[in-house]
Amino acid sequence: MTNNKVSMAVIRRLPKYHRYLKEMLENGINRISSKELSDVIGFTASQIRQDLNNFGGFGQQGYGYNVEDLYNEIGQILGLVKTYNTIIIGAGNLGQALANYNFASHGFKLEGMFDINPKVTGLRIRDVEIKDMDLLEEEIKNKNIDIAIICTSRDAAQSVADDLAKYGIKAIWNFTPVDLKINNHEVIVENVHLIDSLLTLSYFLKEK
Amino acid sequence: MTNNKVSMAVIRRLPKYHRYLKEMLENGINRISSKELSDVIGFTASQIRQDLNNFGGFGQQGYGYNVEDLYNEIGQILGLVKTYNTIIIGAGNLGQALANYNFASHGFKLEGMFDINPKVTGLRIRDVEIKDMDLLEEEIKNKNIDIAIICTSRDAAQSVADDLAKYGIKAIWNFTPVDLKINNHEVIVENVHLIDSLLTLSYFLKEK
DNA sequence: TACAATTAGTTAATTAATTGACAAACAATT
DNA sequence: AATTGTTTGTCAATTAATTAACTAATTGTA
Numbered sequence: 517m518t519n520n521k522v523s524m525a526v527i528r529r530l531p532k533y534h535r536y537l538k539e540m541l542e543n544g545i546n547r548i549s550s551k552e553l554s555d556v557i558g559f560t561a562s563q564i565r566q567d568l569n570n571f572g573g574f575g576q577q578g579y580g581y582n583v584e585d586l587y588n589e590i591g592q593i594l595g596l597v598k599t600y601n602t603i604i605i606g607a608g609n610l611g612q613a614l615a616n617y618n619f620a621s622h623g624f625k626l627e628g629m630f631d632i633n634p635k636v637t638g639l640r641i642r643d644v645e646i647k648d649m650d651l652l653e654e655e656i657k658n659k660n661i662d663i664a665i666i667c668t669s670r671d672a673a674q675s676v677a678d679d680l681a682k683y684g685i686k687a688i689w690n691f692t693p694v695d696l697k698i699n700n701h702e703v704i705v706e707n708v709h710l711i712d713s714l715l716t717l718s719y720f721l722k723e724k
Numbered sequence: 725m726t727n728n729k730v731s732m733a734v735i736r737r738l739p740k741y742h743r744y745l746k747e748m749l750e751n752g753i754n755r756i757s758s759k760e761l762s763d764v765i766g767f768t769a770s771q772i773r774q775d776l777n778n779f780g781g782f783g784q785q786g787y788g789y790n791v792e793d794l795y796n797e798i799g800q801i802l803g804l805v806k807t808y809n810t811i812i813i814g815a816g817n818l819g820q821a822l823a824n825y826n827f828a829s830h831g832f833k834l835e836g837m838f839d840i841n842p843k844v845t846g847l848r849i850r851d852v853e854i855k856d857m858d859l860l861e862e863e864i865k866n867k868n869i870d871i872a873i874i875c876t877s878r879d880a881a882q883s884v885a886d887d888l889a890k891y892g893i894k895a896i897w898n899f900t901p902v903d904l905k906i907n908n909h910e911v912i913v914e915n916v917h918l919i920d921s922l923l924t925l926s927y928f929l930k931e932k
Numbered sequence: 933t934a935c936a937a938t939t940a941g942t943t944a945a946t947t948a949a950t951t952g953a954c955a956a957a958c959a960a961t962t
Numbered sequence: 963a964a965t966t967g968t969t970t971g972t973c974a975a976t977t978a979a980t981t982a983a984c985t986a987a988t989t990g991t992a
Contacts, residue, residue: 523979525980526979527927528920530923530924530927531917531919531920531923531924532917532920534923535901535917535919535920549939549940550939550940551938551939559980560941560980560981561981562980562981562982562983563979563980563981565939565940565941565942566942566979566981568938568940568941568943569941573940573941575939575940575941576939576940576988576989577940577941577985577986577987577988577989578938578940578988578989578990579938579939579940579988579989580938580939580940581940582895585864593927594923594925594926594927594930595926595929595930595931596923596926600926608824609820609825610821610825612817613817613818613821613822614821616816616817616818617817617818617918619919619922622920622922622923623822624926628862647986662927662929663743663929664950686929686932687925687928687929689921689922689925695766695844703930704928704929706921706922706924707741708918708921709739709740709743709755710825711739711743711827711830712736712739712740712743713897713914713916714827714832715738715742715802715803715804715830716735716738716739716914717897717912718802718803718808718832719735719738719801719802719803720895720912720914721803721808721870721894721895721912722801722802722803722805722892723803724910724912733948733949734949748948757967757968757969757970759968767950768951769951769969770949770951770952770953771949771950771951773969773970773971773972774949774950774951774971774972777971778971781971782970783969783970783971784957784958784959784970785956785957785958785959785968785969785970785971786957786958786967786968786969787957787958787959787968787969787970788969788970789970819969828965828974852952891956
């Protein structure tokens with residue numbers, strides 16, 4: 517099924533398929549052809565078929581794809597089959613905003629928040645207490661944390677990431693404006709650069 | 725200088741160049757070769773030279789690039805030459821977090837926040853009052869707003885975007901989990917899908 | 933049941949993106 | 963001043979990604 521090497525371009529399109537299929541499912545659409553999907557999602561029908569066939573033949577000639585089945589298949593491919601335990605490091609504005617975001621509905625459970633600032637430690641966000649960083653190692657191990665969401669200051673980020681890797685975290689979702697580098701290539705790092713996105717927008721704004 | 729058609733792949737790398745060059749500038753590095761830049765930024769030297777030559781010959785054989793000049797050139801290309809006026813629509817957790825983010829330092833000035841919820845209207849975030857949506861049209865026109873940052877609920881997003889386009893906004897930075905579609909192709913739309921990023925991370929987590 | 937229409941999966945063709953190679957320009961050194 | 967080493971800009975080669983074309987399976991209909 518999952519064959520050798522799927523390109524990054526394909527992988528980054530999968531969440532979009534997942535999103536659109538979920539919407540269709542909610543709207544009671546239970547069958548879709550690559551052509552119809554193309555019309556709403558904006559990729560060519562050919563690309564959609566190519567993308568999906570990286571993972572298996574989920575469709576049926578003359579029929580198309582069953583929306584629910586395809587949604588579940590892609591969910592499986594994306595690893596949305598278990599609940600992942602997450603923590604947030606840095607409970608400032610962004611950290612708190614992300615704590616309030618409903619990632620839980622996608623299977624990402626917030627198990628803890630950490631900060632060095634005594635002004636926020638002890639506070640609770642959605643039933644999760646903000647704890648001191650001293651407790652980080654212990655909690656990662658005890659609560660079997662998979663993903664750490666880094667919302668610290670730029671300066672603290674790399675050092676926090678190094679610690680997290682040492683404590684055995686499996687993945688890091690980084691919101692600070694640095695590209696975190698982890699020597700241990702078992703640790704997955706996903707950098708979200710909001711500024712990069714804004715500057716891209718700015719580029720096109722200038723072009724007009 | 726700016727020639728015909730620069731590919732999206734190149735454009736999306738520009739902010740990263742900008743980020744790294746800024747860091748070098750702060751560290752007192754005033755000269756860099758494509759090879760050295762390659763080592764820190766992770767693109768090949770050849771790609772760096774190709775990318776930059778889409779916009780002009782900023783380097784010098786035998787020398788490399790002057791960091792400050794290149795930083796400024798890329799800033800110019802990205803449109804970071806004027807201050808853009810921005811507003812945030814939807815003053816929930818994410819909206820408030822973004823209001824506290826220092827985009828201002830990059831030339832994006834927050835000129836207003838809007839919400840329909842009377843529990844938040846009237847509050848002030850960093851000297852910016854959260855106003856009722858009724859005032860949206862007037863403020864966009866009076867304050868010459870360039871960019872609207874949408875942080876509403878998913879359901880409100882498209883309708884808000886349609887209004888914004890009608891009121892003459894130039895660009896939309898969208899944080900809701902839908903792909904906003906604006907008929908007027910003069911309006912630039914940049915969708916930030918946090919969930920897509922998280923699901924990509926989840927994909928790689930599962931692969932291990 | 934036969935037949936026309938639909939549509940996935942797959943291979944081939946095309947286009948786009950990246951990498952490699954090299955001449956020309958300049959810097960640094962002796 | 964001459965020479966060696968460095969490094970860009972650019973063109974060519976290669977690799978990757980996308981699109982098109984086609985076959986075979988299935989649906990829907992007469």
